[in-house]
Amino acid sequence: MWWKRWWNGFLDLLFPTPPRCFFCQRPLSSGAGQTCLECLQRISHSEGSLCRRCGRPLLGEEYCSQCVGYSWAFSQARSVGPYSGDLRLAVHRLKFHNDRSSALLLARLMFQSIESSWWPDVDGLVPVPLHAERLRQRGYNQAELLAYELSLLCHRPLLRLLEKPFPTPAQSGLNQQQRRRNMRGAFRVIPGSEEQLVGKCLLLVDDVLTTGSTLDACARALRQAGCADVRAVTVAITNRELIPREGAE
Ligand SMILES: [Zn+2]
Ligand SMILES: [Zn+2]
Numbered sequence: 001m002w003w004k005r006w007w008n009g010f011l012d013l014l015f016p017t018p019p020r021c022f023f024c025q026r027p028l029s030s031g032a033g034q035t036c037l038e039c040l041q042r043i044s045h046s047e048g049s050l051c052r053r054c055g056r057p058l059l060g061e062e063y064c065s066q067c068v069g070y071s072w073a074f075s076q077a078r079s080v081g082p083y084s085g086d087l088r089l090a091v092h093r094l095k096f097h098n099d100r101s102s103a104l105l106l107a108r109l110m111f112q113s114i115e116s117s118w119w120p121d122v123d124g125l126v127p128v129p130l131h132a133e134r135l136r137q138r139g140y141n142q143a144e145l146l147a148y149e150l151s152l153l154c155h156r157p158l159l160r161l162l163e164k165p166f167p168t169p170a171q172s173g174l175n176q177q178q179r180r181r182n183m184r185g186a187f188r189v190i191p192g193s194e195e196q197l198v199g200k201c202l203l204l205v206d207d208v209l210t211t212g213s214t215l216d217a218c219a220r221a222l223r224q225a226g227c228a229d230v231r232a233v234t235v236a237i238t239n240r241e242l243i244p245r246e247g248a249e
Pocket of ligand 1 (some may be wrong): 021
């Protein structure tokens with residue numbers, strides 16, 4: 001009822017509710033971010049144990065098994081944390097419920113996850129596009145929501161440079177090699193936008209890095225059109241043990 005909403009708004013003005021942690025809902029001390037420190041530590045990668053290329057959590061080695069022996073078209077990828085628990089739920093809220101508060105929070109976490117030394121080089125943010133049919137079904141592109149919020153935080157332009165002209169079969173159940181084949185040529189630079197990317201360093205934005213084949217295909221299209229460097233940021237990254245290796249069924 002309209003008066004109830006009005007009355008609640010009035011009460012909020014008189015007695016503002018303290019901000020709460022997005023994940024555990026405990027009250028936050030004023031001036032804090034949208035998450036408490038414990039939740040932030042729980043969802044984030046632990047320090048000093050990430051693949052230097054794709055940012056996957058590792059035990060000791062420099063590069064993960066997905067990055068050894070394969071030349072990605074992106075130079076580096078970073079993510080907030082592993083695709084599990086609360087971070088996974090937050091991605092689902094964004095992906096399937098068009099939850100803009102999730103987009104804002106996740107973009108802030110992405111912003112914090114990127115080494116500050118990246119920003120002076122980055123010329124713009126490029127969301128991974130959806131195929132038109134998928135976009136029509138969902139009503140929005142979650143990667144674009146993230147890229148939009150991130151662009152406000154880092155003061156870099158949001159550049160819609162890519163399109164996905166054909167639908168691709170679902171990636172789940174496919175191994176790494178099949179996923180790469182599936183995604184080969186799946187993205188292209190929107191005709192006429194080449195001028196915006198020649199010689200530039202661009203940051204691809206997506207929700208989850210699984211095998212990296214989607215980001216790889218996007219980065220390849222940008223590089224082929226003359227982009228100097230492509231990096232990538234996602235909310236989460238899956239555990240490499242969950243992805244079948246080449247030759248696996
Ligand atoms: Zn919390
Ligand atoms: Zn890696």
